[in-house]
Each structure stands twice: as C-alpha cells, then as structure tokens.
Amino acid sequence: MMRRSNVCLMFLIVATAAGCKHGAATSPVLKATAVGTAIVASSGGQQIGETGTALKDPLVVQVNDDHGTAVPGALVEFRGPAGVHFDPPAVLTDSSGQATTTVMLGTIAGRYQISAVTPGKSKSAVIQVVETALGYQQAVGYILAEKYCDRCHDPESSAERVSNYDNLEVKPHPFTEGNILNKMSDADLVAIIQHGGPALSRSALMPPYGNTLSAANLRALIAFIRAVADPPYQPAGTVYAQK
C-alpha cells in the first residue's frame, strides 16, 4: 500500500533566511545587551522526529565574540521553513552564551534546514542545522531500525547500546550513506533484508530477517532508510506499473 510514499522525501525544504514570520514576531520585546560576531551549534542538530512533533532535545546554539568567547545577552532568532515552529522563536543568550529553543517540525516529511541568526556589529551571523521529519511509515522504520539494525549499522555507540560496527570484518553501510544506498533499488534492499547478504552476493554477516519482519515492517524500514539518506534519495521518476 502506497509503497512509494518515500518519494515525498525528495522534498528538500530549504530555509529562506528572511522569509519566516516566526522570530520576527516577538523579537522587539527582547533587548539584546550584547552582540556577538559568530554563532555555533552546540547541540540539538541532526535530530530525527515525527512530522508535526517537537524534537526530543532542544536546539542549543552559542554566540561568540571575535576571540571565541561566549557572549551572554545576545539576541538569537530561530528561523525555518513554513510549518516549523520554535518555542521561543527568539531568545537572549544565557550566562554561558547559549540560546535554547524547542523545535516543532512541519507536517511534511523531509529535511528541514533551520537557521539561528544573531545580529552582529556589521552583519548578522548565521548557523544552519538540518533536522529530519519522518512520516508515520518512516517513523515505524526508525523504531525498527533502532531495534534490529543500528547495533551493527550505526558506527556510533550510545549510552544504552555499544556499537558492533567495529567488530565486523565486512563493514555494514550506515543508513545515512546515501551515495551507496541510493543506488540500490527498493527490491534489492528488501531482498537483502529478507534473505540476508548472500542474496545479493554480499556478506553473510548480514542475517536474513524475512521470517522475523513482516512485509509492512520491511516497507517501513525501506521508507526510513530513504528518509535519512545523505545525500537525499531521489527516486528514479514515477513508475506507473507498480501496484
């Protein structure tokens, strides 16, 4: 059913620096007590969330001066494409020079480029981060990937999970590896998950999940893999022959 919903991922939403009504709306209330010249992302970038929901971790940026020292009291405005909301949309940096906001993603699945802007002495300093919004099917795939795939396919360890990536003789492809995975068709990806690596003459270290994951789960996984690919996945045009 609707297996090509992932096509909507090609919708790469590009932020227009001036085109957003959020941020400008409440900023007159805030009076900056200092100005910085640079802005850097501290945390909260590259997150994955569901469409229309608040991202789990807040977006934190830091305003610095010419010497790289944090500047407290500087105004930071957050901007994003239509549909993205920030709470608050503009904020003054705290004593450690950091500005924090909660990002609410838009309702269309895809990548959202978010900008944090601080007015400098002569020109504004901008930092951009990308957040990914997942539709229902992709979000299910995300959960399945965390459970079944990420232990090997994600080279990064987390507090709850030690990555097995480095232990494998043949390295699995992280799902963000768009330059490799984008070239594989949905059918090939399904085959490799269902029947294991040998199905496509690849490593047997990838076991078969065909008896463990349902067809719907497989579709969800593929949708997720397509959603996080970097560079973004571009499907090969509309194919009318599919069901």
Added chain:
Amino acid sequence: MLFGDPVRAFGVVSLMLLAALAIAPAKDHFSEWHGYQQRYLSLIRDRGDAVSLRRRFQPGIRQVWLPELGVVDRCATCHQGLQEASLADVHQQPFREHPAIPHKLDEFGCVICHRGQGAATTVAEAHHSERAGEEPILPARYIESGCGQCHQNALTGTPHLSQGRILLARYGCVSCHTIKLADGSAMTASDHPPSLEHVADKTTREWIYSWLKDPQAYAVTATMPNYKLSDADASDISAFLISSSTPRAGDTAAVEVASTAPADPSAGASLYGESFCASCHAVQNAAGNVVGGDVGPELTRIGNKAKPEWLSAWLANPRSYDPATLMPHYRFTPQQIVTLAGFLKNKSDADYGAGVHLAPATPQQIAHGKKLTAEMGCAACHEINGVQRPENFAPDLSRIGSKPLAQIVFLPGMEHALPNYIAAKIQQPRAFGPGLKMPQFTLTTAQTDDLTNALLALTDRSYTVPDTLRVAAVRDTNYQPAGHAGKLMSDLACFSCHRIDGRGSDMAPDLTWEGSSVQRPWLDAFLKNPNTLRPSLIRRMPRFNLSDGDRKDLTDYILAVYQSPAIDPDTAPTATSPPALVEHGRQLFYSRYACQSCHIADAKTDKGYVGPTLTAVGSRLTPAWIYAWLKDPQALRPGTIEPNQNISDEDDRALTAFLMTLKDSGGQEAKR
C-alpha cells in the same frame, strides 16, 4: 398589471422557475469544493497517468459514511489525491497523497484521527469551526491520540501515545484523577510514591521542608510536582509529617561491624558499581548529566536526605521499611553496609538546604500542617498517618478527549482548541485560577505533548467503537511464584528486572522458560556469582550473597517450574555428538549463518557484541533449548532480535552439536 396578461405572467413565472432551478447548480458551481475539484483536474491534466487519475476522479460531493463509527466524512470532496500514490510528489494541499498508514481510509474515514467537521463542505467549517460541539482539526503532533481510541496496547507506530500513557502512570496523574477505560478497567499509577508513616526515621524536618519547596532542586529527575508552597505552609506541613511519623524498630539501630580497620576509600564506589545500583538509580555528574536508571530515586544528594542509621537499616533490608519496594534485599554483610552507607552519605551537597533553620513546631503549626496535607491531597499518593486517602480528589478524565469546547474556560489569547487547553493545563495549571490545587510539574514540551496525546485518546468514541476494532492493553498478570522460592523471589525483587509469566519488567531477560533453557550447575553458579553474558551490556545481574540453602531452593524451583511445553528434552539432540557433525556445525556457524557477527564462540577470533557470549554455552544451555531456539527464537522469547533463519533440521542438529562442545574450560564458575 403584471398578472393582467396571462401570457406575460406565464413567461415571468417560467423565468422565475428557471432561475430557481438554477440556484442549486449555480451554488455548486461557485462553491469552494467545486473550485478545488477544478484545480485538481488542471493539476492532473498534464501528468503521465492523467487518464487513470481522471477515471478515478469523482465529481461532486464524495462521502465516506460509516454508521457504526458515527463517521460522515466529505473530506475527499476537496482532498481528491488522498489515495493516489502517483501524486506522492505533490505537496500542495488539498491534493497531497495521504501518508502510508496501516488502515484503509474508506474503512475509518478522516475525523476519527484528525477531528474537525467531516460533514462540512467548506474549508472554514471543516477545519476551524469551534462552535458548541464542534472542534478544529487536530494539529499533527497529536495525531497518535486517534489510534489510542481503539488501541489500548502499545503500538510500534505510536511512541508518543505510549509514552504519554506511561507518563500518566509514572507522574502519578492517575493517583488524583480517575481514568476509566472502555474495557471497564482504570489506569493505575506506577510511580510507587514512598509511604510517609515512618518518615521521621528516614529524614529530617529541614529536608522535608526543602523538598516541599522545590523537589527538583534536590533531584532534577524528581517526579513530585512543585506545590508552590509558602515558607510558612512548607514549614507547617513538614512539622505535621514529622509529628505524625511513628518510629519503627530497626531504623535506628547501629550496624555492628567486627573489623574497625579503616575502609578503603574506593571500596564504596566499587561496591556501588559491583552491586549495579546504577541500573536503577541515577546520579547527576559534574557535567550536569543524569547517569543511571530511573527505577529508583536519584541519589545525587542522598546524603542530604537520609539519616545514617536509616540508610544502614534500608541497605540491610529495604523490605522491612517498605514491604512493596522494588529494591532487592541484597543480603549485604555488615561491613558492606557500612562501606556502602558511608559512600552514599558522601553524596551530598553542602549548599543544599543550608539556609533552612526551622523553629520547633507549635501544636498550631502541626494542626495547620495536617489541614493542608488533607486539602492538598498529599494522601492521594503517600500513606500518611492520620490522613485518609481522598476519593475522587481531582476531576475524572475518563472522557477528557471529548470535552466540549463550550464547557472550557480558555486563557486569554489562547487558541480555542482542546489540545491547547489540555497542554496548558498540564504545563501551567495554576494559570487557570488562583485557587486551583493542581501543582506545577516539571515536564519538557515533548513530554507535555505525549501526555496530551494520551489524554486526547480518551474520547466518547473510545467507548462506542465496535468491539471488533478494540485492541486491549497487555497488562501485567498477578503471577506470584509459590512456596519458599516464591518468597525468596519477592525478597530479591526478581520482578523489578525480569519478566515471568507476564509479570515484571523488561530490563533483564524473560525467565518464563528459564528451566528449559539452562543447566543446573550453571544456574547454581550464576546465582552464586553472576557473570556477564552479553559483553556490551551495561546493566547486569547483581550478586545477592544467597545462602546455599536459598540458592538450592531457587535453582530447584526455576528448573522444575519454568519449563516450556514446547521443549522436550527427551527428543532433543544429545549433549555429545560425533566429531564430524560438530565440525559441520562449526562450518555452518562461521560461514553459512555467520553467527560470529553477533556472538563470540571463540574469544580469540570472534568479536560479535550483540548477542550473549557463547564461549561456554555448552555448559550453560540445554541442547533441547539451543535446538528449539535456533528453529524459531521468537517462539521462545517474543520480540527477541535474533532473526528466525528458517534453519533446516539437519543444520540445526549440527549447529547444536557444535555449540554444545563450547564448554566452560577452566571451571571458573565452580571455583568462585
């Protein structure tokens, strides 16, 4: 005269009739939806599949009518592209394809999940109406609430709804508010707030005062809300709680230690680590990160709170202070108790509560404190001597998801929509009026949204949907093992980590079929000194200093009772096999099934970090279990991530034969 001439009159009446007849088509023609349908037609005109799109296009009002669900939805009148997969690249509303979901749109309609007015045929009426009984479209972040009307179980695809339900139980919402579900059951709290009947044994009045003033200042992860108490009220309540507390023998006894040698300063930290306290308890580190589990309370400043004697008594046997505690009775030696208590005592913050000096309590203060305790509903969560648990303390939320907007007093400037009201009530309850009792919780935006999702699912419709659509929640059973072993399992709080027969937590492996799974010598040695099975695991089974008799009783019980009917040890492969079969199994293990990607069979060559280490699996598992497990892991432990590889009987026998040769070489378990 107009009607003087019958011919003219006939003409005029005919024209009027014609004009009247034209009203309906004209209204349709100039209607909003007709405009959208025209735009849709021009959108599809130049597409490659225009012909098939055109064929499926239905002019006029399109309606989904589902009498059983009370659904009359005309949304597809404008949203023509909802089910057109080929329009996936169209992002312009109202023509976007509906994202993939597990249900057919024709079987459920739209408003069940999205709300709004399904029968309306104008954009404003359908999406934004907020007249009595009507409601605006639900913002996307609350969409999972729709699923929760039928699905009481936790679905993979509804993490926010599930999390919201967990938070309702975990933050004690359902201790004050009643939430009855459609199946007649009521939601119950999972937070296990401590009894305050003997609180004076445990802590001081000053600590209670500081805690009441701001629970999160003591522990950032504290779930107790802030009641925004005045200094005087906090002082009076702390006075009452101390005065109402009854002493419990044992909480004040000093621990006798034979050796008076000064303890190794790192011994406390080592014991804390070895006992895996961090599996349940968190501590905030210097960087401000909270590290550890959330089963028990955060221990960052436990030294500020717990009296030394009480702490020792608690460590000696937590169950004597709180019979229902989730904490195991560790059976620490007196020396260990002194070491661990000393270590915990040092987890304190000299600044915390430093400025709190309370004058001795007067009877008036105590009486006022008691009155406040009753009024604020403290006893809804905590056991307090002399204060009854209040019934129906806060409004019933069983149907909060259908609360009519007309009954709601919104805050000034707030959008008139139910989710906004619920979210605001959760986030800033006291903003709705000065006399309101609901306290201030410390929740992130995401947590508030999750809670709102769970509450929005509590609709009138959730009671009226046909039973065939309803999916019941999976609730814990009240399984209780019998006899001495059962008592031991309660005492050791096995269910705080393990799940058996549908009861317990999922932190550690499900033990329902443990008796079929493991061999007696291994189980006995493991209970004596648990070793790590999974190299990558941070949480591990702690050591409980069990007596030989207790250990034997537990081993006997587990081996005799936790047997799977699907596993017959008599028909399974034997423990010893011909070398050729073993060698074949080894080859299958390393080549065909590449088990080494997740498991370590030979510590020298294998590195797999996902599953348990198998270097001594032949001493640990029974051949019958290994054989059955390889056949279908999910059948034995639902949800396990090892895939079912559809292994043939022949391969399975060879693999089992190989794995059974992987014995514990040094017999180290036995020596320890």
